[in-house]
Amino acid sequence: MSTSRERMVEAAFALFDEQGYDATTVDQIVDRAGVSRSTFFRAFGAKEDVIFPRHEDLQARIAARLTTGTPQSYRVALREAAGLVLTQYLEEGQLALSRYRLTRTVPALRDREIASMLGYQRLFREHARAWLAELGGPDVDLHAELLAASVVTAHNVVLRRWLRGETDDPWHEFDDAMSSVLTAAPGPQATSGTTVVVLRSGQDLDDVLPALRNALRD
Amino acid sequence: MSTSRERMVEAAFALFDEQGYDATTVDQIVDRAGVSRSTFFRAFGAKEDVIFPRHEDLQARIAARLTTGTPQSYRVALREAAGLVLTQYLEEGQLALSRYRLTRTVPALRDREIASMLGYQRLFREHARAWLAELGGPDVDLHAELLAASVVTAHNVVLRRWLRGETDDPWHEFDDAMSSVLTAAPGPQATSGTTVVVLRSGQDLDDVLPALRNALRD
Incomplete structure (x- = not known):
């Protein structure tokens, strides 16, 4: 896994744990991981792919x-x-x-x-x-x-x-x-x-x- | 199966065959079966339950x-x-x-x-x-x-x-x-x-x- 990929996965799982899966948006994930939306969607097709x-x-x-x-x-x-x-x-x-x-x-x-x-x-x-x-x-x-x-x-x-x-x-x-x-x-x-x-x-x-x-x- | 139930299933499958599953609405099914919407939803929770x-x-x-x-x-x-x-x-x-x-x-x-x-x-x-x-x-x-x-x-x-x-x-x-x-x-x-x-x-x-x-x- 590349570093930005790892950061996105970690950020996503932390947010899912804190506030639930449905309440977490891709924007929140990229904010916390410090990457752009396009970086997220190049790595994952959708929110559920991070899982x-x-x-x-x-x-x-x-x-x-x-x-x-x-x-x-x-x-x-x-x-x-x-x-x-x-x-x-x-x-x-x-x-x-x-x-x-x-x-x-x-x-x-x-x-x-x-x-x-x-x-x-x-x-x-x-x-x-x-x-x-x-x-x-x-x-x-x-x-x-x-x-x-x-x-x-x-x-x-x-x-x-x-x-x-x-x-x-x-x-x-x-x-x-x-x-x-x-x-x-x-x-x-x-x-x-x-x-x-x-x-x-x-x-x-x-x-x-x-x-x-x-x-x-x- | 009751008769109205049978008619709804038959109507649904005929419509799915003719025009596809996604294009078929519950309204079309109940029209063809000659029953009311409430009869349909008492028998089936949703369109996919007819399958x-x-x-x-x-x-x-x-x-x-x-x-x-x-x-x-x-x-x-x-x-x-x-x-x-x-x-x-x-x-x-x-x-x-x-x-x-x-x-x-x-x-x-x-x-x-x-x-x-x-x-x-x-x-x-x-x-x-x-x-x-x-x-x-x-x-x-x-x-x-x-x-x-x-x-x-x-x-x-x-x-x-x-x-x-x-x-x-x-x-x-x-x-x-x-x-x-x-x-x-x-x-x-x-x-x-x-x-x-x-x-x-x-x-x-x-x-x-x-x-x-x-x-x-x-």
Whole structure:
């Protein structure tokens, strides 16, 4: 962020906190930041764009990270691309917390945030569709949609816990949540030689395990 | 739907098709339907509410179906509650297809549709959270969110294929999609005695199967 851009974002969030989002005008923001109206409108299309000051930059970085994924390594690409969103919120710190307060109380900002998240989800889905199509499994559309929705949902659960002050270790929770989502995803697993066996049987697992171990040692 | 309600919905959709959504006024709708403005505003809060004429009724029926679910049978409740949405669209027929054209071209209606879907998703999530909490597994919040997002996403994939004329058998696809989502869900499976074993091994499944079968017969 350039310095004038930073000053505008800081001024805007300070004013939103002091007097509310709706009561704050662009004129007040530029006055406090010490910049001109034209500087503001070159940097942001409208008042509500200040709330998500790095949205376009983040979207471009997510797209770039996903582009480097392959059908063989796509889980890593999804995990790291989702991690870019979490990184951004954690780096924003207080600004992210202020935005969370605003999006919960101003419907227009809530809609805007949902639209942003759906935009990220669309990126995940389009890349997932290409990877899964190359892997050649069934129901590519369905699985690409489910994968994208699950990755974004898992990210959002962790992010929301951090925003509410419910976790001190968001990265640990993020890793667990992503593993939970990606382990079940279609295609080759990153760890080689994983065999999944589904048995329909009433027998207790512990009773079967010794024989399983023997079978795998053979 | 009462008769005057039906006439207003039909008149509105006919006008939207003929002259576009934005160009159509409530006055034109009530003129064509042969009702008064007050009849319109008693039935619908605003012009955009005509687009989703049975939204509140559907939401109430989803909530009622979910309320009858138990931790033991929750998959059936989720599947049938999602099926209520599909049923409604299929029953609406042409009206649903007209709405699909409108939501793709009018941003305000698109936002409204997203808000509706997120409302259904919230219902699924709240019930899933209660069921999973009672089942006592780990990460109840995460799994409830994932379950709700997956059910709604799977439903939407099938619905969109039907709206686009890409399937003649939406119920068959819906059943497959729901099975795909719900088989992996936490908690007891509807079929008793399913054991899932995950083995980390480079050995081929076929080489292990005879020993597995022997172990289960013991």
